[in-house]
Amino acid sequence: MKPAPFEYYAPTTIDEALSHLAEHGYDAKVLAGGQSLIPMMNFRLVQPSVLVDLNNIAELSYIHPDESGGLRLGAMTRHHQVEVDPLVAELAPLLHETMPKIATSQIRSRGTFGGSLSHADPSAELVSVSVALDGRFRLRGQNGERWVPANEFFIGLFTTLLEPDEILVEAALPSMPVRSGCSLMEVARRPHDFALVGVAAVVTLDENKLCQQARMVFLSAGDGPMVAHKAAESLKGQAPTLEAIRAAAEIAASEDIDPGSDIHATAEFRRHLANVLARRALEQAFERAADNK
Amino acid sequence: MQNSFNIAVTVNDTRYERAVEPRILLSDFLRHDLGLTGTHVGCEHGVCGACTILFDGQPARSCLVFAVQAHGHKITTVEGLGTIDNLHPIQEAFHEAHGLQCGFCTPGILTTIVPFLEQNPDPSEEEIREAISGNLCRCTGYQHIVDAVKLAAEKMRK
Numbered sequence: 001m002k003p004a005p006f007e008y009y010a011p012t013t014i015d016e017a018l019s020h021l022a023e024h025g026y027d028a029k030v031l032a033g034g035q036s037l038i039p040m041m042n043f044r045l046v047q048p049s050v051l052v053d054l055n056n057i058a059e060l061s062y063i064h065p066d067e068s069g070g071l072r073l074g075a076m077t078r079h080h081q082v083e084v085d086p087l088v089a090e091l092a093p094l095l096h097e098t099m100p101k102i103a104t105s106q107i108r109s110r111g112t113f114g115g116s117l118s119h120a121d122p123s124a125e126l127v128s129v130s131v132a133l134d135g136r137f138r139l140r141g142q143n144g145e146r147w148v149p150a151n152e153f154f155i156g157l158f159t160t161l162l163e164p165d166e167i168l169v170e171a172a173l174p175s176m177p178v179r180s181g182c183s184l185m186e187v188a189r190r191p192h193d194f195a196l197v198g199v200a201a202v203v204t205l206d207e208n209k210l211c212q213q214a215r216m217v218f219l220s221a222g223d224g225p226m227v228a229h230k231a232a233e234s235l236k237g238q239a240p241t242l243e244a245i246r247a248a249a250e251i252a253a254s255e256d257i258d259p260g261s262d263i264h265a266t267a268e269f270r271r272h273l274a275n276v277l278a279r280r281a282l283e284q285a286f287e288r289a290a291d292n293k
Numbered sequence: 294m295q296n297s298f299n300i301a302v303t304v305n306d307t308r309y310e311r312a313v314e315p316r317i318l319l320s321d322f323l324r325h326d327l328g329l330t331g332t333h334v335g336c337e338h339g340v341c342g343a344c345t346i347l348f349d350g351q352p353a354r355s356c357l358v359f360a361v362q363a364h365g366h367k368i369t370t371v372e373g374l375g376t377i378d379n380l381h382p383i384q385e386a387f388h389e390a391h392g393l394q395c396g397f398c399t400p401g402i403l404t405t406i407v408p409f410l411e412q413n414p415d416p417s418e419e420e421i422r423e424a425i426s427g428n429l430c431r432c433t434g435y436q437h438i439v440d441a442v443k444l445a446a447e448k449m450r451k
Binding site for chain 2: 007041051110
């Protein structure tokens with residue numbers, strides 16, 4: 001199959017891209033890395049009449065630290081760049097660990113950070129990881145810009161707060177507090193295929209080595225990134241013993257997620273995987289937190 | 294509506310100037326407009342890896358890039374690796390170690406392996422399997438491909 005005809009614009013500045021979007025509204029789609037959009041166009045699952053290609057906008061591609069020790073990533077930064085960037089390895093270990101697990105090297109060379117977030121596939125690692133890290137996104141339209149927390153940005157299946165005339169231009173990830181640890185675990189049928197279930201965990205211990213905060217965000221376990229609120233509550237103030245971790249994983253898998261059944265796995269099997277992965281991820285994250293003084 | 298764009302793209306060190314409709318995939322452009330049929334088209338949604346080319350030196354799915362986006366960029370296809378009389382060491386190794394049967398997936402695997410071995414001249418078997426995990430082969434069961442990559446690495450280290 002081949003894509004249906006479309007009108008094509010390749011602006012070189014953000015302002016120019018925004019003016020094309022303002023003009024064409026819902027008829028236009030933004031083309032970032034194209035690793036999700038182009039397959040859908042090839043199969044004519046989507047037939048946008050206008051494509052606004054961001055690939056020639058150099059100002060959207062960067063990784064730098066911010067004044068509070070966090071990280072800023074331009075929307076068109078490619079997965080491969082994030083994967084090999086030493087600053088990411090230093091400041092955002094969870095992101096560094098996640099990147100090689102995203103698709104294949106041939107996809108990571110083109111796919112972009114902002115594109116993956118804007119596409120909002122509930123099985124995308126970056127969606128859950130950005131929520132787990134308490135990230136924020138900068139959305140820009142012709143009438144100005146706004147910052148949106150990651151946990152409010154994703155509102156449903158492939159759906160975000162982005163208006164048709166807006167572009168996600170930047171992601172901000174805060175620095176990890178001391179005594180924090182993280183982990184990303186997932187299970188897929190084939191290496192680099194979409195995960196049946198995955199979980200990103202970020203935990204912080206207090207001075208007495210008790211759990212101050214434990215955030216788990218599941219992927220492929222509902223219509224969006226699924227935050228395990230009840231499991232987090234159960235761990236708060238607890239010593240991170242194996243019993244406490246097992247109990248939290250059980251709560252997460254039975255109460256915090258809403259997986260569906262499809263050709264790849266039943267909902268029941270996904271809950272089973274979620275339980276096992278949550279336990280492993282919490283164990284690893286707490287171990288790392290204990291080492292990270 | 295502008296239906297045709299003039300692009301200039303360097304493929305295997307030769308500069309080509311063509312007019313393309315924006316919806317033409319790079320894979321189809323290489324095959325139909327330039328006659329470079331070494332790049333194979335399998336699934337057309339980024340899963341099989343048969344259409345892998347090097348885009349500015351990095352492996353990419355040519356079915357997931359529009360030709361118009363290649364304007365000003367450097368593309369390498371399997372035709373750019375070696376010739377029948379002067380095979381690339383990786384091609385030699387695939388020939389000697391039986392790294393192919395029907396050959397459909399081979400161009401995509403070869404182009405994937407070129408930058409992999411440049412960055413990692415002495416890979417472990419596990420690393421090789423990881424490197425080719427984005428390329429489907431329905432003939433070999435992969436073992437001979439892994440052997441061929443090992444042999445290629447040896448040849449290239451010499």
